[in-house]
Amino acid sequence: MGVYLKGFLIACKGIPTTVWVSIVAIVLGAALGLLLALCSQTKSKALRVIAKVYVDVVRGTPMLVQALIMAYGVPQLLQSSGTDFKWPNLVIPAVIVCGLNSAAYLSEVIRSGIQAVDKGQMEAARSLGMSRGMAMRLIIIPQAIRIILPAFANEFVTLIKETSVLGYVGVVEILRRGQLWNASSFETFPAYIGVALAYMLLTIPLSKAINGYERKRAKKEAAA
Amino acid sequence: MSMIEVKGLVKSFGDLEVLKGIDQNVDEGEVLCIVGPSGSGKSTMLRCINRLEEPTGGEIYIDGELITDKNIDRIRTKMGMVFQQFNLFPHMSVLDNLTCGPVNVKKEDKAAAEEKAMKLLARVGLAEKADQFPRNLSGGQQQRVAIARALAMDPEVMLFDEPTSALDPEMVGEVLDVMKSLAKEGMTMVVVTHEMGFAKEVADKVIFMDGGYIVEQGTPEDVLSNPQMDRTKDFLSKVLV
Numbered sequence: 001m002g003v004y005l006k007g008f009l010i011a012c013k014g015i016p017t018t019v020w021v022s023i024v025a026i027v028l029g030a031a032l033g034l035l036l037a038l039c040s041q042t043k044s045k046a047l048r049v050i051a052k053v054y055v056d057v058v059r060g061t062p063m064l065v066q067a068l069i070m071a072y073g074v075p076q077l078l079q080s081s082g083t084d085f086k087w088p089n090l091v092i093p094a095v096i097v098c099g100l101n102s103a104a105y106l107s108e109v110i111r112s113g114i115q116a117v118d119k120g121q122m123e124a125a126r127s128l129g130m131s132r133g134m135a136m137r138l139i140i141i142p143q144a145i146r147i148i149l150p151a152f153a154n155e156f157v158t159l160i161k162e163t164s165v166l167g168y169v170g171v172v173e174i175l176r177r178g179q180l181w182n183a184s185s186f187e188t189f190p191a192y193i194g195v196a197l198a199y200m201l202l203t204i205p206l207s208k209a210i211n212g213y214e215r216k217r218a219k220k221e222a223a224a
Numbered sequence: 225m226s227m228i229e230v231k232g233l234v235k236s237f238g239d240l241e242v243l244k245g246i247d248q249n250v251d252e253g254e255v256l257c258i259v260g261p262s263g264s265g266k267s268t269m270l271r272c273i274n275r276l277e278e279p280t281g282g283e284i285y286i287d288g289e290l291i292t293d294k295n296i297d298r299i300r301t302k303m304g305m306v307f308q309q310f311n312l313f314p315h316m317s318v319l320d321n322l323t324c325g326p327v328n329v330k331k332e333d334k335a336a337a338e339e340k341a342m343k344l345l346a347r348v349g350l351a352e353k354a355d356q357f358p359r360n361l362s363g364g365q366q367q368r369v370a371i372a373r374a375l376a377m378d379p380e381v382m383l384f385d386e387p388t389s390a391l392d393p394e395m396v397g398e399v400l401d402v403m404k405s406l407a408k409e410g411m412t413m414v415v416v417t418h419e420m421g422f423a424k425e426v427a428d429k430v431i432f433m434d435g436g437y438i439v440e441q442g443t444p445e446d447v448l449s450n451p452q453m454d455r456t457k458d459f460l461s462k463v464l465v
Contacts, residue, residue, distance in 0.1 A: 123276050124311035124370075128325035128377060129301035138328060142315050 003187055007194025010181045014174035015198060021095050021173065022160045028099030029159075030152070033106030038136070040111055051107065058104035064165040067097045071169035090170035098166075102159050109155060113148035114140055146217075153210045157203050164199070174198045225288055227252045227381055227412045228273060234281035235268055242268045244436035246282070250381075250429075253410045257423035257444075260433035261459055266416045269433070270385050273414065274303045287380060301329060304374025308386040310366040312358040318345065318369050319354040322376045330377065337376070344372040348402050364395030371402055382406065384415040420463060424448055432456045 039051040058066070070093040078085035087093050117140050125135035167176030178195035182188050228250040235243040242265045250256045258266040271277040273284055275296050284291045286299050313321050322341035326332040345351045348368040350361075358366055367387055374382060384403065388396040400422050407413055407426045417423060423430050424444045431441040432451070440447050440456045451457050 118309075118311070120307055120309050120311035121313065124305070124307065124313070126297075127274055127276065127300055127303070127305035128373075129297050129329040130325070131297055134328060138324060139313055143313075146315070 004190045004193060007178065007181065007187060007190035007192075008197050009194070010191075011174050011178045011194040011198035012201070014172060014177035015202065017091070017171065018160060018163050018173040019202065021091065021098060021163050021166065021171065022156065024095050025098030025102055025163075026156050026159055028095070029102030029106050029155075030110075032099065032103035033110050034141075036103060036107035037110035037114060040107065041114065055104045055107060058101055062165075063097065063101050063162055064168060066101060067094060067165060067169045070094075070097045094163075094166045094169055094171045098159060098163060101162070102155060105155055105158075106152065109148050109151045110144065113144035113151075116147050117143045150210050150214050153206065153213075157206050157210075160202050160206075161199060225252075226250060226285070227254070227287060228414065229285040230269070230273065230282070231284070232282035233269065233272055233279055233284065235265070235272055235277060236280045242436055243272070243279075246438060248431065248438065248441075250412060250414060252380075252412055254428045255407045255411075255413045255415065255426055257427035257430045258414065258416045258433060259418070259420070259423060259430060259448075259459075260439075264433040265436045266433045267385050270383055270414060270416050274300055274305055274383060276305075297329075301325075301377050302380045304371075304377060304379035304382040306367070306370050306374055306382065306384045306387045308390050310358075310363070310370045310390070312366055312370055312373070314358050316357075317354065318350070318356050318358065318361070321358070321369060322373050325373065325377050341372070341376055344375050345369070348372045349398075362395060363391045364398045367391065367395075367399045368402055371399070371406075375406075381412045381414070384413065384417070386416050386418065388417070388419060418463065420448055420460075432459065434459070 036051045036054060039047040042048065071087065071090055074093070075085050075087060114136075121139055121143065122132075122135055125139040126132070130138070163171075163173055164175040166173055167179060172180070175195050178191045178198075182191035185191070226249040228248075230246055230248040233243050233246040234241070244265075246265075246269055248256075248269075258269065260266045268277055272279045273286075275284075275291060286302060289295065289299065291299055312318075313324065316324060319338060319341055322344060323334065323337040326337040326340070327334055342351060342354060345354055348371060350365060350368055350372070353361060353365065353369070358369065361369065371382075371387075387403070388399050391399065396419070400419060403413070403415070403422070404426055415423075415427070427444050429441065430444050430447040432439050432447055432453075432455075434455050440451060440453045446452075447456065448460065451460060
């Protein structure tokens with residue numbers, strides 16, 4: 001039993017890295033995702049195409065491949081063009097890739113949230129003399145956020161699990177901790193069980209919180 | 225000078241021509257009621273006046289000023305709009321629904337805007353609902369708040385798009401009462417409605433629309449009690465039964 005506990009505790013040492021990479025990435029992803037969602041709904045065809053291509057490319061390729069390109073490919077490309085570019089810390093490309101990746105998924109979530117707000121809301125806001133941007137900011141987006149909050153949180157859970165590929169680009173997160181310990185102790189099964197438990201420690205309370213929020217909201221709406 | 229001038233208004237949705245050339249003036253303090261069957265273009269005409277629908281052709285002047293894409297946000301502050309589905313902002317309290325336009329669009333002082341909002345709520349009989357959220361109000365109450373929200377912008381014109389059509393019958397009266405008192409105070413109003421009794425009592429002018437045209441217009445007696453056109457007679461015989 002002690003060896004399992006040890007595996008778990010070693011994996012848990014990776015939790016801070018996994019958590020902060022996930023948080024920075026989701027914030028980055030939400031900001032860029034909102035921008036993409038707004039682009040996909042503008043009158044400008046060029047902006048719509050850019051948003052669509054971005055989402056298709058990111059969703060159509062594995063995050064591990066994106067991470068390898070960002071962490072190793074990009075520096076090599078820049079070096080071969082004469083600069084001495086080097087990532088000061090491999091966590092930086094890792095966070096960027098996670099953020100760019102979740103932006104593509106979140107943009108779809110945000111877009112559907114904006115579209116789920118009743119069309120009359122925009123008309124009512126505009127008829128008060130609000131510009132489109134002000135109506136979005138004051139009327140549409142606050143309502144969209146309530147609609148998408150559960151989907152947004154689910155994307156965060158997914159992102160936490162996805163960061164496990166970052167071990168392959170040199171980030172010592174939960175999975176990497178377990179792998180390193182396995183390599184030195186050969187306790188393969190306890191090592192990976194410990195890793196799995198450490199992820200569950202993060203994801204299950206989060207999922208429970210989302211379910212609780214959704215139930216509470218459903219109840220509130222039923223009462224209205 | 226007319227408060228609203230509509231000249232040669234045409235509106236198409238794709239191949240479907242909904243308005244086929246409308247000319248109409250509304251004078252200051254005048255109440256214009258637009259009646260007609262579904263699909264006659266009456267709501268579309270109203271929505272073109274504040275450009276929620278972009279006209280395909282023709283011109284609309286408000287207070288002598290031609291509406292364009294550039295000045296529409298400013299001109300809209302002079303026009304209150306009341307919708308069939310109320311369209312209150314569900315994430316804001318009743319009071320915030322009333323103040324968000326004046327504070328954010330007209331940059332009015334928040335305290336002053338709240339004071340004015342409370343007076344307007346008292347006027348529509350809902351002062352005690354200021355802190356409630358729209359979902360806790362009945363349909364009639366929501367529509368009265370929506371009227372107060374439009375009035376909070378100090379508009380020169382009020383546009384009503386079938387304001388009682390989504391209401392339970394017992395709530396129609398309370399909304400019409402608010403509209404009647406507005407009319408009495410001299411507000412310029414354009415009302416798309418199926419409430420013939422309201423039109424008869426309050427309107428200065430009634431227009432009957434069908435098929436994208438104004439078929440008949442005149443005083444309420446002329447159009448509703450003594451119609452000349454067969455199409456108008458036919459419509460009224462069906463709705464007044």
